Amino acid sequence: MTLAPSSRVQLTDDGKLRHFLTTEHLPRSLLEDILDTAASFVDVGGRSIKKVPLLRGKTVVNLFFESSTRTRSTFELAAQRLSADVLNLDIAKSATSKGETLLDTLRNLEAMAADMFVVRHQDSGAPFFIANEVTPNVAVINAGDGRHAHPTQAMLDMYTIRHYKGGFEGLKVAIVGDILHSRVARSQVHALNTLGAGEVRLIAPKTLLPVDAEALGATVFTDMAHGLKDVDVVIMLRLQKERMDSALLPSEGEFFRLYGLNNEKLQYAKEDAIVMHPGPINRGVEIASEVADGPRSVILNQVTFGIAVRMAVMSMAISGQDSAPAGGAHGS
Amino acid sequence: MAAKAHILIRKGRVIDPASGRDDVADLLIENGRLVRIGASLDAPGADIIEAEGHWVLPGLVDACVHLSLPGSGRTGDITSETRAAAAGGITHMAAQPDCGPVDSTAVVRLIREQAGQAGFARILPIAAMTQGLKGEQLAEMATLAKAGCIAVGNAGGKVADALVLKRCLEYAATFDMPVMFRPQDAALSAGGCAHEGPVATRLGLPGIPAVAESVDLSRDLLLVEATGVRAHFQQISSRDSLRLLRAAKKRGLPVTADVSIQHLLLDESALEGFNSHCHVIPPLRSSDDREALLEAVADGTIDAICSQHTPIGSSSKAAPFPATKPGMAGVDTLLSLVLGLVDEGKLDLARALDAVTAAPARCLGIQAGQLETGRPASLCVLDASAEKDYAEHWLSAGSNSPWRRSVLKGSVKLTVCQGKVSWLTD
CATH class of the missing domain: 2.30.40.10 (Urease, subunit C, domain 1)
Structure with a gap:
C-alpha cells in the first residue's frame, strides 16, 4: 500500500491518529471519528465540573513560535479539560534570538518528558519536521504552520457545518478572501472534499489566489455574484492589513466593495445559507456588521465547538501515540 | 599524492x-x-x-560547484570536496564566486593553493563581476583573470541596474572573458523556496515562478547581444527559458547553457513531505519543465550538465523547509546519475558524456574534457556496470542529497x- 507522505507520518500502522498535521490525505472515517468524538465532548463544557480524566498524568506543551492568544487559549483549555498538565511556551522569537536552533529547543523539551507538542510556526512544514525528524514519540498537533495547514480550525469548521447542515453530501461551500496566505482555507478544502461536500469554491481576486488553486480540489471564482450563487455555506477569511502594503490590493475600501460580505451579496447564496469566519473578524473589511451579527452568522458558536474539537484531536493522538511501538514507525 | x-x-x-x-x-x-x-x-x-x-573517459568537467571556504556557510573544505569529485571521475570544476567572495587576488590565490596542495581536482575560479557581488561597482576583472580566474559572474547576486550590467559586460568583453549568468529576477523570486505551482500551493510554500527566470534571461540576452560578450547561462530550469535560448542560438549569439543534474531527475513532486534535501535554487520545477530540459540537453540547446554541488551541514538542513539552506551535494553522484539517464533512454551515451566533459569545457573556454595526446x-x-552503495562510499562532507x-x-x-x-x- 502506498500512502501519501502526510498520512504515513500522521497515522500508526493500524491507521490510528498519532500526529495531527494536516487534513489532507486522511481517510474520511478518521475525520468523522474526530467529529463524533468532539460531539461527546461538547457536553463537558456545560457541566459544573468541566473535566474528563483522559489525559491525566500527561504533559502537553504549547509551543507557539508565532504569537496567538485565541488559538493558544482554546488549546490550553482543551488540555485542562482533559486533565493534562499544560506548559505554555511563547517562543515567538526569544529562543532563536538567543541562538538556540529549533532542533535544540525541541530536544530539550523532549527531555522533560513531554507527551504532546501543540505547535504553531511561521514556516510551512514545521510540524512535519518536528514529527518526522525530531520527536516521533511525542504527539504533534499542528496549530497553524505558515500558509500550509491549520487542521484543528478546519475540523471545528466542519463540526459547525455538520451541526447546522446535518452532513456534507451535496453541500456547496464558498471560501472567500485571502486564499493565497490562508492555511485555514487549505485545510478546509481538503476536509470538505474528504467528507463528501458537493462543491468547494474559492472566491478572490487573482492577486490573492495561489497559482493552480484548482489543484487544491476547488472551483475558482473571481466575483461574488457567480461564486456565491446557491451556496449552502459562506466562509469568510480574515484579511491582514499588511496585504495593502505589498501591492496585492489597492485598498480595504475596494476590497470590501468587491468581496466584503454584506446582506446584498448574501442574497446570492441559498436562503438558509450559514456564514462562518475563523476570526478575529475585520468589520467593514471582509464582512459587514449586519452579516457578522445577523441571523445567518454562526461565528460565535464556532468558538464553542473549537474546544471540543481540540479535546477530540488531543485525546485521539495521545491514544494513538500510546499504542504505537516506541522508537517510531517512520524514522528517516 | x-x-x-x-x-x-x-x-x-x-x-x-x-x-x-x-x-x-x-x-x-x-x-x-x-x-x-x-x-x-x-x-x-x-x-x-x-x-x-x-x-x-575524459576527466569530467563540472561547470558549477560552490566551494566550502571558511565563511561560506558550507561544510567540508577544498580537500574533502575535491576528493569526493575525484572519486566521481571529475578532474576540473568551475567554482562560483560566492565564497570569499572571489573579488580579490588573495582569495583566488587561496583557492588555487588549497586545491594545488590537495591535488584531487583542478579548481577553475570564476571571478566576481562586481565588488562584493553587490551588483554596484565593477570588480578588477582583468587582474582576477591574470590571477587565474577563467570567467566572471555574479553567482546568485543580481546586478539590478541595467546600466551597471551593461558596463560589466562591455568591460568583460574587452578582455574576452566569458560571463556566467544565473538568471533569476530578484523581485519575482523574493521570499520564495519552491516552484510556484500546484505542489507549492498545496504545501503552502512561498513560490518562485518560472517567469522569474525567463524575465531575467531575456534582459540578459538582449544585453549580451548589444555588447557582444561571450555568455554562459547556468542552471536553466524552465521550458520558457529554453525557448529564449533556442532563439538566441539560432540568431548566432555566442551563448551556451547548462542545467544541474537534479533538475533533469526530479521535479516539484519531490518536495512532498517537505523534503529539505530537495530545497534548491532554482527550484525543482514541473514535470513538463523537466521533460523540456531533457529534450534540450538531447538537442544541444543546453550544452552541459553540472552538479551545482553545494555541501551543507546537517544542522542547516534540519529545520522547517523554508528555513533550510538551499542546495544539494552532487559531485559524488554526477556521473552515475547522468548514466542513469542514458539507461532510462532519455539521452544517448555520446551526448550524455559530452555534456559532462567536452561541452562544459567549451562553455568555460578551457582546454579539458577530451583525450588529447601530448x-x-x-x-x-x-x-x-558495477553498483556503488553511497550509504558506505559517500565522500562529500555534505550529506544533503536525496541519493545519499x-x-x-x-x-x-x-x-x-x-x-x-x-x-x-x-
Missing part, C-alpha cells in the same frame, strides 16, 4: 565525445602526459591498469587529474 605517472591503461572501451572515438584501445601516460592511444601498446616499467570491460592526462576509468543512501550504477576505478593519480580503488 603520486608523482607524475607512467601508466598503461589496457583494453578499456575508450569513449571520447570530442573526437567521436568509441573503441577498445590502450592508453599510455608518460610523465603525466597522454602520449598514445592505440592497440596493444607496450610500456616497460609503467603501472598497468587492466581496464578490460571498463570505460575510459597534453597532461585527465581521465577516468569507470566500471559502468542510494545504490547507483557506475563506479570510478581510477581518476588521473593533470597527469597525477587522484583516485584509485582496488
Whole structure:
C-alpha cells in the first residue's frame, strides 16, 4: 500500500491518529471519528465540573513560535479539560534570538518528558519536521504552520457545518478572501472534499489566489455574484492589513466593495445559507456588521465547538501515540 | 599524492565525445602526459591498469560547484570536496564566486593553493563581476583573470541596474572573458523556496515562478547581444527559458547553457513531505519543465550538465523547509546519475558524456574534457556496470542529497587529474 507522505507520518500502522498535521490525505472515517468524538465532548463544557480524566498524568506543551492568544487559549483549555498538565511556551522569537536552533529547543523539551507538542510556526512544514525528524514519540498537533495547514480550525469548521447542515453530501461551500496566505482555507478544502461536500469554491481576486488553486480540489471564482450563487455555506477569511502594503490590493475600501460580505451579496447564496469566519473578524473589511451579527452568522458558536474539537484531536493522538511501538514507525 | 605517472591503461572501451572515438584501445601516460592511444601498446616499467570491460573517459568537467571556504556557510573544505569529485571521475570544476567572495587576488590565490596542495581536482575560479557581488561597482576583472580566474559572474547576486550590467559586460568583453549568468529576477523570486505551482500551493510554500527566470534571461540576452560578450547561462530550469535560448542560438549569439543534474531527475513532486534535501535554487520545477530540459540537453540547446554541488551541514538542513539552506551535494553522484539517464533512454551515451566533459569545457573556454595526446592526462576509468552503495562510499562532507543512501550504477576505478593519480580503488 502506498500512502501519501502526510498520512504515513500522521497515522500508526493500524491507521490510528498519532500526529495531527494536516487534513489532507486522511481517510474520511478518521475525520468523522474526530467529529463524533468532539460531539461527546461538547457536553463537558456545560457541566459544573468541566473535566474528563483522559489525559491525566500527561504533559502537553504549547509551543507557539508565532504569537496567538485565541488559538493558544482554546488549546490550553482543551488540555485542562482533559486533565493534562499544560506548559505554555511563547517562543515567538526569544529562543532563536538567543541562538538556540529549533532542533535544540525541541530536544530539550523532549527531555522533560513531554507527551504532546501543540505547535504553531511561521514556516510551512514545521510540524512535519518536528514529527518526522525530531520527536516521533511525542504527539504533534499542528496549530497553524505558515500558509500550509491549520487542521484543528478546519475540523471545528466542519463540526459547525455538520451541526447546522446535518452532513456534507451535496453541500456547496464558498471560501472567500485571502486564499493565497490562508492555511485555514487549505485545510478546509481538503476536509470538505474528504467528507463528501458537493462543491468547494474559492472566491478572490487573482492577486490573492495561489497559482493552480484548482489543484487544491476547488472551483475558482473571481466575483461574488457567480461564486456565491446557491451556496449552502459562506466562509469568510480574515484579511491582514499588511496585504495593502505589498501591492496585492489597492485598498480595504475596494476590497470590501468587491468581496466584503454584506446582506446584498448574501442574497446570492441559498436562503438558509450559514456564514462562518475563523476570526478575529475585520468589520467593514471582509464582512459587514449586519452579516457578522445577523441571523445567518454562526461565528460565535464556532468558538464553542473549537474546544471540543481540540479535546477530540488531543485525546485521539495521545491514544494513538500510546499504542504505537516506541522508537517510531517512520524514522528517516 | 603520486608523482607524475607512467601508466598503461589496457583494453578499456575508450569513449571520447570530442573526437567521436568509441573503441577498445590502450592508453599510455608518460610523465603525466597522454602520449598514445592505440592497440596493444607496450610500456616497460609503467603501472598497468587492466581496464578490460571498463570505460575510459575524459576527466569530467563540472561547470558549477560552490566551494566550502571558511565563511561560506558550507561544510567540508577544498580537500574533502575535491576528493569526493575525484572519486566521481571529475578532474576540473568551475567554482562560483560566492565564497570569499572571489573579488580579490588573495582569495583566488587561496583557492588555487588549497586545491594545488590537495591535488584531487583542478579548481577553475570564476571571478566576481562586481565588488562584493553587490551588483554596484565593477570588480578588477582583468587582474582576477591574470590571477587565474577563467570567467566572471555574479553567482546568485543580481546586478539590478541595467546600466551597471551593461558596463560589466562591455568591460568583460574587452578582455574576452566569458560571463556566467544565473538568471533569476530578484523581485519575482523574493521570499520564495519552491516552484510556484500546484505542489507549492498545496504545501503552502512561498513560490518562485518560472517567469522569474525567463524575465531575467531575456534582459540578459538582449544585453549580451548589444555588447557582444561571450555568455554562459547556468542552471536553466524552465521550458520558457529554453525557448529564449533556442532563439538566441539560432540568431548566432555566442551563448551556451547548462542545467544541474537534479533538475533533469526530479521535479516539484519531490518536495512532498517537505523534503529539505530537495530545497534548491532554482527550484525543482514541473514535470513538463523537466521533460523540456531533457529534450534540450538531447538537442544541444543546453550544452552541459553540472552538479551545482553545494555541501551543507546537517544542522542547516534540519529545520522547517523554508528555513533550510538551499542546495544539494552532487559531485559524488554526477556521473552515475547522468548514466542513469542514458539507461532510462532519455539521452544517448555520446551526448550524455559530452555534456559532462567536452561541452562544459567549451562553455568555460578551457582546454579539458577530451583525450588529447601530448597534453597532461585527465581521465577516468569507470566500471559502468558495477553498483556503488553511497550509504558506505559517500565522500562529500555534505550529506544533503536525496541519493545519499542510494545504490547507483557506475563506479570510478581510477581518476588521473593533470597527469597525477587522484583516485584509485582496488
